[in-house]
Amino acid sequence: MDGQGAGLRNQAGDAPADDTGNVTATAGAGRPALAGTGATDGRDLAAMTQVLDVLCPMHLLLSQAGEVLHAGPTLARLRPHTRLNGARFLDLFEVTRPRQIAGWDDLLGLQGKMLRLTFRDQPMTDFKGCLALSDQGIVLNLSFGISILAALRDYALTSADFAVTDMTVELLYLVEAKSAAMEESRKLNLRLRGAMVAAEAQALTDTLTGLANRRALEQRLERLAYGRDGFALMHLDLDHFKAVNDTLGHAAGDHVLRHVATILSEETRSGDTVARVGGG
Amino acid sequence: MHGLINRAIQCFVTDMHGAAIWNDVARAAQLHGAGIEAMLDHDPLLTGRVLDATCQRLCRPRAEVLEDIGTYLVSHPNVEALRRLLRFGGEDFSDFLCSLDDLPERARLAVADLDLPVLEMHELAHDRYRLRCLTGAPYRQDGGFSGFGSVMMGVLRAMADDYGALVVLDHGAPEPGCEVIEIALVACDYSEGRRFELGRKAG
Numbered sequence: 299m300d301g302q303g304a305g306l307r308n309q310a311g312d313a314p315a316d317d318t319g320n321v322t323a324t325a326g327a328g329r330p331a332l333a334g335t336g337a338t339d340g341r342d343l344a345a346m347t348q349v350l351d352v353l354c355p356m357h358l359l360l361s362q363a364g365e366v367l368h369a370g371p372t373l374a375r376l377r378p379h380t381r382l383n384g385a386r387f388l389d390l391f392e393v394t395r396p397r398q399i400a401g402w403d404d405l406l407g408l409q410g411k412m413l414r415l416t417f418r419d420q421p422m423t424d425f426k427g428c429l430a431l432s433d434q435g436i437v438l439n440l441s442f443g444i445s446i447l448a449a450l451r452d453y454a455l456t457s458a459d460f461a462v463t464d465m466t467v468e469l470l471y472l473v474e475a476k477s478a479a480m481e482e483s484r485k486l487n488l489r490l491r492g493a494m495v496a497a498e499a500q501a502l503t504d505t506l507t508g509l510a511n512r513r514a515l516e517q518r519l520e521r522l523a524y525g526r527d528g529f530a531l532m533h534l535d536l537d538h539f540k541a542v543n544d545t546l547g548h549a550a551g552d553h554v555l556r557h558v559a560t561i562l563s564e565e566t567r568s569g570d571t572v573a574r575v576g577g578g
Numbered sequence: 579m580h581g582l583i584n585r586a587i588q589c590f591v592t593d594m595h596g597a598a599i600w601n602d603v604a605r606a607a608q609l610h611g612a613g614i615e616a617m618l619d620h621d622p623l624l625t626g627r628v629l630d631a632t633c634q635r636l637c638r639p640r641a642e643v644l645e646d647i648g649t650y651l652v653s654h655p656n657v658e659a660l661r662r663l664l665r666f667g668g669e670d671f672s673d674f675l676c677s678l679d680d681l682p683e684r685a686r687l688a689v690a691d692l693d694l695p696v697l698e699m700h701e702l703a704h705d706r707y708r709l710r711c712l713t714g715a716p717y718r719q720d721g722g723f724s725g726f727g728s729v730m731m732g733v734l735r736a737m738a739d740d741y742g743a744l745v746v747l748d749h750g751a752p753e754p755g756c757e758v759i760e761i762a763l764v765a766c767d768y769s770e771g772r773r774f775e776l777g778r779k780a781g
Contacts, residue, residue, distance in 0.1 A: 447777075449777075450775075450776055450777025450778075451777055453777075454775045454777075455775060455776045455777060456669070456774065456775055456776060457666070457668075457669055457776065458669055466776075467666060467776065468666075470666070470776050471663065471666040471684065471687075472687055472688075474659065474662060474663060474666075474778070475663055475684070475687060475688030475689075476688065477659075478659040478660075478663070478688065479688050479689050481659075482582075
């Protein structure tokens, strides 16, 4: 099998580009699927793998017996130290879905169905796959699917590793672009939260009643205490307020506080300070 | 103007010239608060005010400052994310040049309300390109992006470096509402350039 693998590569290089299409057309007619038995015209295979290498750089061409005849360039790059050509497919990969695959023969009936595969050795990359039968062999096209981010961690992939029409590169662009935008939004949220905390810390108003709060009162008292003018300080406590809260609920209690605040504001002069210092 | 564009100016001044200079600029441009929020929209006149203040503080002409901003955006480590996003445009520099047609669309994919001017890349020969930046009326109904061509000049210069390409860039004859950059691609693989892999951590 090793010999055949090497031979295929040579023939791929030798085949003149302008007559390969012609050869494929004549050889394709009525020939049974015999790839891997040595009976297939090597030029057919070479022409086919040339096309597949361009359009499906992550394909495997397999013999009827389940041996690798050819691996697409990207797939080969994932296992630079493994000889893929000639290896048995099921020695390289484990089929994880469908689950009831017992052996190679079970796979042959799954043309066009979605397969899930995993490399048996490290790194154990997951793949999505789909196989199709042809005269030259069984074509199994692979993609990273959703495991692309793990694959990027394990292999140094570039856009040249993907087919021109593959959306993976655009997908990765989107992932990075959205992460960058999300990061900016996250920073904005942090800054806004910081600003809100700072604003709250500096606030001088009691949010429930609109009166001055304890901090405002302390500032006012400090100014008055250091001033020369006399001043009066009156401390009010609302009798039975706790009973309102306990029997009628906190909404009623809040209403009482707001009403008292309105009365106090109306009954004092514009230069006076009315503050709510208790927690309610 | 989108906050990101204003934010780019702030980051450029801060990273290249220091926070003290930015504070001077912010004061001169009558910015309130700590700075510019990148993801929020701002008064369209703000960008012009900030740019004027920057040029005045640095004592340099606007076109030069704008070109430096373009270079900064793709070469400074603090904005590495942007360089990477641009490198998704293509395998080599000529691929990248052709990807600029999609730049406003790519920007919109990332930030839906970021509306960059339309860019048209004309391939005059295999080594000569012309970039038309449709920055003002009649192409745009809003205040326009006067000077965006200068920013692109800086971006192209830095990206050529990033790809390892040797290019000669020139301002072409401007047309109404359109800034023109003439690009001569001397060598696509002049130097090694910087590596770019699709995964951020790989390699």
